[in-house]
Amino acid sequence: MPWIVLFALIAPINLLMSLDRQAMTLSAPVIQHEFGFSTIQMSAIIACVLWTYAFFQIPSGTIVNTLGPRRTLFGACFFWSFMTIITPGAGGFLSFLALRMAMGVGQAPDWSSSIVSIRNWFSPEKRGRANSVLLGFLYMGSVIGGPLTTHITKQWNWRSNFYIYGVIGLVLSILWLVFFRDTPPRGDGGGIDTARDDATAKVETAHLRRALRSWQFWSLGLHYMCLLTVQSFFLVNMPFYLMGARHVSYLSMGWLYGMPWLVLYLAVVAGGMISDTIQRKTRSVWLARTPMGVFGTGLCGLLVEIGCLAPSTNISIFLFCLALGLTGLSQISIWSSVQELTRRHTGLVAGWTTFLGNTASGLAPIAMTYIQGRTGSWPLAALVLTFAGIVGALCCLGTHSERPLHLEE
Structure with a gap:
């Protein structure tokens, strides 16, 4: 039953969120030409969804802990899908920003709801694989969305993407409300005993204060912040890089x-199995989480830098695939640790981690666009990613999910 819930309900909504988000990224060259936006303006339109997404993470984690993932994610998915449908009605830079930021508000509770749902439905020894499926579907949206969105744009127009994805989202939100339950039936293989270990316990100010005094709480969030700095290049900057620096066509x-995102999908699936196997054989949470995170985060930014320096497009794409694939190993490390760091406040930890990560993801692409615009050099701009990867690997060493926080004391 838990796997049916994951594949039929939780994962498809996250795939849809990815499709909705990358629709703007892949439509950007066409929208930029139609409205005459500068590259920095277009980057801001793409990235601004992450500003509000990040800002509302901690409130969203609290809402999930109070209302539960069923009611929270229904309202979130319905709202952001409606915002997706009306996005083509934007008439200028400010209206695009407003609609995209509203969409970010709607998407903010998605990840905390999903993480809490997996914690409630899956036992600890299965969470690595469950997280890998969830992340895999999230990234599969970019794999599918790359060719799908560009072909829809060529066949009809860029507005059609938003109409199609938005309507699908409205349908999924209703299915979620009808069929999902916050916890599994007793004896159905769930991950918690809700009588004594509720992942959606009410969050109080004292809990947040205790968490903020913990280095683990900070190191986990800062690790994700650095990791998403690297991933933001692929989410926002890559189309501009390919068409500007490598001179590829829009359809190409x-x-x-989509190719690096396919490798990322495979990496998170493999990473989940590797993590669960290590934990099962060694009984060590640290060995199952930390080395994989350090390795993935430490190298991913450097590989993007080398890819920008590569002499050919093929070599560049190959290195980009490796880089994004390595971030998948770190994602498994981070989100498994989020679920293990506290017994009763997973929503709070997930909200905090996603807040820091998406703050970086919303600002780093604009900074890179500015550096590239002033210097004309993508390799120079990509040094931001190399630095972030090294710092993130160091932060990963500070996370010990085998020593959980006790926020109630």
Whole structure:
């Protein structure tokens, strides 16, 4: 039953969120030409969804802990899908920003709801694989969305993407409300005993204060902040890089855009199995989480830098695939640790981690666009990612999910 819930309800909504988000990224060259936006303006339109997404993470974690993932994610998915449908009605830079930021508010509770749902439905020894499926579907949205969105744009127009994805979202939100339950039936293989270990316990100010005094709480969030700094290049900057620096066509860009995300999908699936196997054989949570996170985060930014320096497009894409694949190993490390760091406040930890990560993801692409615009050099701009990867690997060493926080004391 838990796997049916994951594949039929939790994972499809996250795939849809990815499709909704990358629709703007892949439509950006066409929208930029139609409205005459500068590259920095277009980057801001793409990234601004992450500003509000990040800002509302901690409130969202609290809402999930109070209302539960069923009611929270229904309202969130319905709202952001409606915002997706009306996005084509934007008439200028400010209206695009407003609609995209509203969409970010709607998407903010998605990840905390999903993480809490997996914690409630899956036992600890299965969470690595469950997290890998969840992340895999999230990234599969970019794999599918690359060629799908560019072909829909060529066949009809860029507005059609938002109409199609938005309507699908409204349907999924209703299915979620009808069929999902916050916890599994007793004896159905769930991950918690809700009588004594509720992942959606009410969050009080004292709990947040205790968490903020913990280095583990900070190191986990800062690790994710650095990791998403690297991933933001692929989420926002890559289409501009491919069409500007490598001079590929719009349709070719869609296919090339999806390739690193396919490798990332495979990496998170493999990473989940590897993590669960290590934990089962060694009984060590640290060995199952930390080395994989350090390795993945430490190298991913450096590989993007080398890819920008590569002499050919093929070599560049190959290195980008490796880089994004390595971030998948770190994602498994981070989100398994989020679920293990506290017994009763997973929503709070997930909200905090996602807040810091998406703050970086919303600002780093604009900074890179600015550096590239002033210097004309993508390799120079990519040094931001190399630095972030090294710092993130060091932060990963400070996370010990085998020593959980006790926020109630």
